[in-house]
Amino acid sequence: MMVKSLKFVLLKSLPLIFFVITGLNFNVLCAQETKEDNTATWIWYPGDYEIWLSNKMQVRRTEREAVFPPLWRYYSPFPLVTFQTEVNIPEKDEINIYSEGLFQLLVDGVQIHGQPKTITIEPGKHKISFKVYNQEFLPAIYIDGTYVNSDETWMVTNEDKLWIDEEGNAQQSGTPWMPVGSWKFHSPDDRPSEFQLETEPWAAKSTEPVGSGELVDFGKETFGYIRVHGLKGEGQLSLFYGESREEALDSARSETLDYIEFEGSQPSTYTHDESKAYRYVQVQADPTLKYDSISMLYEYLPLDYRGEFKSSDKLLNEIWDVSAYTMHLTSREFFIDGIKRDRWIWSGDAHQSYMMNYYLFFDEASVERTLLALRGKEPVTAHINTIMDYSLYWFVGIYDYYLYTGDTDFIETFYPRMKSLMEFVLGRRNEAGFLEPLEGDWVFIDWADGLPKTGEVSFEQMLLARSLEAMAVSAEIADETEDQQTYEALAEEMQDKLFDVFWDEQDQVMLHQRVDGEMQDMVTRYANMFGIFFNYFNEEQKQSVKENVLLNDDVLQITTPYMRFYELEALCAMGEQEYVLDEIRDYWGGMLELGATSFWEKYDPSDEGVEHLSMYGRPYGKSLCHAWGASPIYLFGRYYLGVQPTAPGYSEYEIRPNLGGLKWIEGKVPTPHGEIKVYANQKEIRVTGVKGEGKLIFKSKSKPRGSAAIKSLGENEYEMNIDPGLEYKISYRAI
Amino acid sequence: MMVKSLKFVLLKSLPLIFFVITGLNFNVLCAQETKEDNTATWIWYPGDYEIWLSNKMQVRRTEREAVFPPLWRYYSPFPLVTFQTEVNIPEKDEINIYSEGLFQLLVDGVQIHGQPKTITIEPGKHKISFKVYNQEFLPAIYIDGTYVNSDETWMVTNEDKLWIDEEGNAQQSGTPWMPVGSWKFHSPDDRPSEFQLETEPWAAKSTEPVGSGELVDFGKETFGYIRVHGLKGEGQLSLFYGESREEALDSARSETLDYIEFEGSQPSTYTHDESKAYRYVQVQADPTLKYDSISMLYEYLPLDYRGEFKSSDKLLNEIWDVSAYTMHLTSREFFIDGIKRDRWIWSGDAHQSYMMNYYLFFDEASVERTLLALRGKEPVTAHINTIMDYSLYWFVGIYDYYLYTGDTDFIETFYPRMKSLMEFVLGRRNEAGFLEPLEGDWVFIDWADGLPKTGEVSFEQMLLARSLEAMAVSAEIADETEDQQTYEALAEEMQDKLFDVFWDEQDQVMLHQRVDGEMQDMVTRYANMFGIFFNYFNEEQKQSVKENVLLNDDVLQITTPYMRFYELEALCAMGEQEYVLDEIRDYWGGMLELGATSFWEKYDPSDEGVEHLSMYGRPYGKSLCHAWGASPIYLFGRYYLGVQPTAPGYSEYEIRPNLGGLKWIEGKVPTPHGEIKVYANQKEIRVTGVKGEGKLIFKSKSKPRGSAAIKSLGENEYEMNIDPGLEYKISYRAI
Structure with missing residues (x-):
């Protein structure tokens, strides 16, 4: 038995590229087109940056100042790689060379002496290759000329197999060339090795005294670097972080903390160098150390909220908002599970982040980075x-x-x-x-x-x-x-x-x-x-x-939001949208009622009080901001706004709005070609399509009327073709 | 057809160790014996240090200031590993912790908070594990207590697979434990990442003016860091290195050079930070830059010359000495091919270095490091x-x-x-x-x-x-x-x-x-x-x-010393020692006659003048100090002193002295158990044995007499058993 769930249509029709690399006249696999409007970017061996960055990120998990690295194996970037391109330029090109690592430069197979910062390339066809060594970080280059620029057309290998025989003739075969990797480092100073997420200052929402110290509340779950203002004197500053008030107040058992020693020579505004997840921070300072106030730098990956959802039910709207915030907090260098713990990349958790991402940010790069780091x-x-x-x-x-x-x-x-x-x-x-x-x-x-x-x-x-x-x-x-x-x-x-x-x-x-x-x-x-x-x-x-x-x-x-995701998806797929809304109101609404400002790793309505905070045998072991808690984003977009691709890249797609008993719903779903807009109430549906063959499919008690042809599918079901960029209005009667 | 060349007898009889690792009570594979006389050493994942160090070393090859890395793939150390031991200690032990990299410490499965520098271990049985992260170098630790010490009994893994379930219970299975690697870093300050070869100051042998600069001659091939004494002023210092006089004088085409810029604030004695191979250096300074004199720091791996060879032929003695020096120059972090070029580790070249090493240094560690770096x-x-x-x-x-x-x-x-x-x-x-x-x-x-x-x-x-x-x-x-x-x-x-x-x-x-x-x-x-x-x-x-x-x-x-090695070995194995000596006198003697102070990558007697210096289409492309040039060390030890193991580790061995027409030969061959001494002239053989079953085998025209029983093997061949540590004298008449 074989029920194929989806017939993929291949979009591409690539010509087969054959190549022979031998002697000095080796050919680069993809010749770079000559173009003047090239913009350079930092390039590296594909996947290696993701490995390096994820190694670095995942080991930042700490438990009471002990690092807590993953239990699985770490891979490494290749410390030695060769970048190569072929160009055909109409005039002399002076190119600037930026490299992370020592390099060897060959132009047309001839080694250029030294480690030049600029080099002039004569007009005509040339093969340019950089062999770059960097064992500490990863080999990366940024080549910036008028015609010659490092970009995604370059190829790279981790074993060039280019050797010189007794007579000085170059031989090469069997070199495994790959297209280079890159991300968003488009200026020479924007070095991949120095990548940092963005930050913005946040003030505390309120404070209250705790012993001789204080409890600072930032009003909601957040992630970032504690800042101390008006700092004077010397001594120890103790920070006890809490996703809950209870955790921050429990100095002996809070999951994360920092003890910071000051010797008196620090600046009056001090920003801590390790970022943590918290809503509350208990601050205790030695009597010899004084400060005026505490704030924080919120650290985040800049992402557009392209997906939207609103409805006639305020609770659901709040659930969507908190879900989106939870999703954003956990969408960082990679999609991680929780921001307090584990701060690791877990494939099962990430899979849900991918799905939510398609209905919120539609950030392909984050999916790719995460898939590569995992693999x-x-x-x-x-x-x-x-x-x-x-x-x-x-x-x-x-x-x-x-x-x-x-x-x-x-x-x-x-x-x-x-x-x-x-x-x-x-x-x-x-x-x-x-x-x-x-x-x-x-x-x-x-x-x-x-x-x-x-x-x-x-x-x-x-x-x-x-x-x-x-x-x-x-x-x-x-x-x-x-x-x-x-x-x-x-x-x-x-x-x-x-x-x-x-x-x-x-x-x-x-x-x-x-x-x-x-x-x-x-x-x-x-x-x-x-x-x-x-x-x-x-x-x-x-x-x-x-x-x-x-x-x-x-x-x-099921007691985890993780499997609730799939359970509710299955029910939605069976048309149980109304039942599922009740479940969402109960389950996610239950967390909100308990004061959640982001959604949790696990929620059991039968727990009471601080039981909600414990897991893994530890009183505050549970993560209160966990990616898999954000699934309503996906459910609302996919099963209420009802948008999904039916062929790769939204080349074909469906819109099946479902009110699930609500008075109205409204929102946007991002695609590679812009956002699909959907509004529906009991009597009217409005949709705006994007590039691709769209179909609006809906049920109506009465014969619907619309701004384009509507086809009856029988059993009160109707279908309308949606063309790119146009807004369609349908009058109907919801069932 | 199967002619087995050697029957290996297995020396070991290891008990099979079975183990089950599950739950918190996981067992370490090799329990460390409790001992008070433990000495600690830096430990790492086996083979990883060799990979890191060889990556670093091989990329130090330069050609006219351009780095010239290998053409083959570089591997990487595991950036995250877990070290583990099991101890049973009679009293409290305060241990000091030194780590290259951040670590997580578990004692009996319980995480210790922070990054402690010392920790007290209670009496009794304990499992101690360190998970160490270091992406820049390689994870390594040095643990120093009275009873608990990092040594070769520890185990290590690159994927611990130790995870905590929902209840906080630890689970572990499938962890690939390995015995740790170590070398010679026996003190906490002697960090593997800071390893340097030894150096000693060498004065110039002579100097002569070249234009406004000078040519410095160190008298023989050497390797190390140029030193400038009495340095004053600012400007550029140019160093053109030459294994030959011609090369050093040919500023435009010398294979290696350094341009060093001084801004006036340098110390008066300046040591350059890159080491090169040369006998001659042409020094040219800007008029604004003055100095008194040039010397160098000779850089080397400290090794004992345990093998020795002398004979009645002075030319052969000189050939042995220059071979030994050639071998020492190329025995560095690893056995490399040549010290000017390639400074890489080549398996074919290294194989000959191993064989020579067994007759000169008998440094097992160098063989292991080289095998690991290659693999x-x-x-x-x-x-x-x-x-x-x-x-x-x-x-x-x-x-x-x-x-x-x-x-x-x-x-x-x-x-x-x-x-x-x-x-x-x-x-x-x-x-x-x-x-x-x-x-x-x-x-x-x-x-x-x-x-x-x-x-x-x-x-x-x-x-x-x-x-x-x-x-x-x-x-x-x-x-x-x-x-x-x-x-x-x-x-x-x-x-x-x-x-x-x-x-x-x-x-x-x-x-x-x-x-x-x-x-x-x-x-x-x-x-x-x-x-x-x-x-x-x-x-x-x-x-x-x-x-x-x-x-x-x-x-x-055959025109390379590389294959001459095997050609002459084959002839020796066929009893052609006398013929081979003539070949050695011609071939290696030929290089000496041309002024060689170390032996070359290639020697063709039919070449003339500067033809001897060129290779690979470059005028000074040939390496004049190449490991494979040193094979007389092996030939003399193995086929003239005639010593070879016939069972693993010299548990059995043979001595078959062969004068090859010489009046006398004398020397030592290193073994794992000391040196075998051999002296032979036409009438007398003297040998001193080492631990193991030795056999002296020789031919004599007359019936030999000796200090122990001599067995006739027929056809004028005789055999005598050699016991450890005793000197034997035999009177005979050489054939």
Whole structure:
């Protein structure tokens, strides 16, 4: 059985490029077009900056001044790489050379002596290559001329294999050239190694005395650097951070703190050099140390809030706002899980951030950076984050990335890393062809008491099936036809086996687990809800799963916003928007009622008081600003505004507004080509399309009228084509 | 056909250690013995220091102020590793903590807050682990207590996979623990990242004016930092280095130079911060810059000259001395090829350095460092140095390392890297099972005009056969029985095929090459000489090869000391010591006659004048101090003093003195257990043995008399057992 959830249409039609590199006349793979309007940018080996930056970022997690680095392996940038371009310039070009690292420069195969800061390139065709060494950071260059500029057309390799024979003739073959990586460092002084997020000053909202010190409240969850004003004298300043008031007041057990020693020579305005997550800070100073006041520098990644959502329900609007803020706080150098803890990049968490991002910022670069940081390099020796499901979410993330952005370059460049990770995954199947944890494999699924994770878990196999689909699509993009066929066959086989083994024909639900060949009589929500929105179930199966699992209170309940994301998505996909709104009001509204200013790692309505703050056996162990808490952003955009791409990069898309019982909803959904606008109330729908073939699909009790042709689909359903840039109005009667 | 050249006896009998690591009570693989006399040392992930240091060293090659990094890939240290030990201490231990990098400290699974400089460990059993992050250099620690000390018993991993579940319980499995690496950094201040070779001041031998500057002659080839005394004023100082007078005087074309700018505030004695290779330096200063004199700091690795050789021939003695000096100059952080150029680590060159080292310094650490730097890490994407034969020499080097040192720890630790390299090599065989260059493979063999290197070259297959033997022996050491059987079978198969395809039954020689299935009618020396000392030929074959190839002037001549090494070794192995001495006098004596103070990369007696200095199309391209020029050290020790191990680590050894026509020879050969002393003249042999089962084997016209029992082996050959530490005298009559 093979239900293909989506037919991808390949947007690109790349010519096959053949090349032979031999002798001094080696050819660069992509010749740079001659153009005068080039703007230079810092370039590096693709993926290496992300590895370097994520290594640096993730080790910034601290617990009471102890660093707390990740438990998985760190990769490294290549310390020695060669950048190369081919140019054809109409006149002399004086180029400026900026480098992070020592370099060797060859022009037309001839070594230029010294470490020049500028060099003149004569008119005509030239091959220019820089071999750059930097073991401390990563090799990067910025080349700035009128015609010759470092940009995304350059190629790079980590082993040039260019050698000189006895006679002085250069030989080269087998060099693995790659397109360079870059981000947003467009000036020579804007060095990648010195990257910092943006900051802006925030004042405290209120303060109150605590002993001889004070408790500073910034009014809501934030992240950044504490500032001390009017600082005089010497001695120790103690900062006890708290996402909650309780945590900041509990000096002995707060998760994060800083003890800062001053010797008297500090400036009167002092900014601490480590950023933390908090709403409250308890400040205690030695009697010999005086200060006037405390503020902070809020640290953030600049991102446009392109997605919007408003409705007739103020609570939901607040939930969307707090979700967006939670999402922004956790969208940093990379999409991280929580800003107090772990400050790490987790693939399962990140997958949800990708989905929310498509409905809020639509920042492709953040998705790419995060995918690259997670994937690391070769060799693959463990699952991503050591978690089986997290390797698989990585592939699902690629699948969605292509669907939402339509970008093929990224997939082409990194296809070899996709393949080697998939080879690792496939190499860990058992004799039955299923993934079953081996030594060192952590099966996570969710935080839930009594959730069995051993043996063959259906949920993992379902993720593998979708991962194989992602590989098939990616292989096609990378022109790896043989791989494509292999992965398509494997994907089909995996789906068939999934149903053969785990589908309970009697109860019409997906069972949870098989251990040592014996099916376990247990149903959980996980595979059942994914089967719905992966479109692996037929309509009949979906209905059964909805009734027998999703809406069945006897099935193990979900208590994390993490799996709530998928649970509510599945219900929305089944048209239960109204029910889901109630759930959102209860669950996210419940956190707001408890004073949340960002959404949490876990929320159990049955907890009381400080129980809400504890996790992992620690009184303040729980993260109160966790990316996976922000899922309403995704749900509102995808299932209420109802916008989704149906072909890569929104080349085709659907708008299926759903009021879910609300009086009105209104908002924007970002796409690669601008924002799709949607307004709906009981009687009117207004949409504005973007580039691509849009379709508005809606139900109406009465025959709708609109500013363009409306087609009836039967059963009160209607469809209207949406052309780019135009606003459409429809009069209808909501069901 | 399988002629096993040497039967290795495994020295070790390690108990198999089984362990289960799970929960907080994870066990460390090797429990550290409680001992009070522990001395601490800096420890790191094994092999990582060598990678870091070799990256740094090899990029120090410059050509006229341009850096010239290697053409092959650089690997990186792991930026995040966890060190761990288990202790059982009788009383409180206050330990000092020194770290290169931020660390997280766990004692018995509990995180210790902060970055403590000291910590007290209570009496009893404890597990102590440090997770250290250092992306700029490499993570290293030095732990110094009375009982707890960082030493070679600690284990380390690059992925600890220790995670905390929802309840705060630690879980761990699948962690790949390794024994730590260390070298000679035994004090806290002696930080691995600050490693420098030793230096000592050398005065100039003479000076002469050159224009307004001068030419400084240090009397012989040297390496180090130029010093300027009595420096005053400001301006530029230009240094043109020369291994030859011609080079130093040729400002426009000397291979290395330095332009140093002074602003007037420099100290009066200035030491330059880059070291170079030279005998001569031309110094030119701006008129505004004055100085009194030039000297240098000679930079070297401190090594004991444990091997010695003297004979009745002064020329040979000088050749040995200059060889030893050449060898010392090229034995630095690693065994490099040449000190002017390339200053890189080449596996083929290094293999000869290993062999010479066993007869001069017997410095195991230098061999290990070099093997590790060459091998790098995972994944293997190209041959070592991109050269097919150089991957294979690496295995041969391991084979010899075990034979000479008997060390199994190194092989056990790095067996996985041996295996992955061999898998890469085997993966590049053609359909016939032979190595034939694929895209990116450089077949080097030797610098020789008209030497064909395409298709299936017999020489490469022979190196592969020996490499497979090395793998079989190493697999046995690593307790990988299945691998051992596989590699033994492959080695046998490869030897059989080698003879089936390349052995010319009619002429009784090894042919050079098969191209596209067609045997080429060409004989070269390479496979033929290796077949002799690899013991792959039987006696009859050896004689035929000697007559028809080695002593046949029509076969392509060898012009590099590199292959002269093996050619002369083959002749020595065939008893041609007297002939070889003449060759040595001619060839190495020829260089001395031209004024060599160290031996060269290439020497062609037919060259004239400055032709001797040129190579690679550059007038001073040739290296005049090249490790492979020093082979007489090996030949004299192995084939004249006649000492060689016949079982790993000299547990058994032979002494077969051979005068080669000289009146007398005398010397020492280092072993792991001290030096074997040998003296021989026409009438007397004196030897002193070391630990191990020694055998003196010699020929005598008359019945010899000695201080111990002498056994006749027939055909005028005799044998005497040599016990450790005793001196033996034999009266005989040399043949």
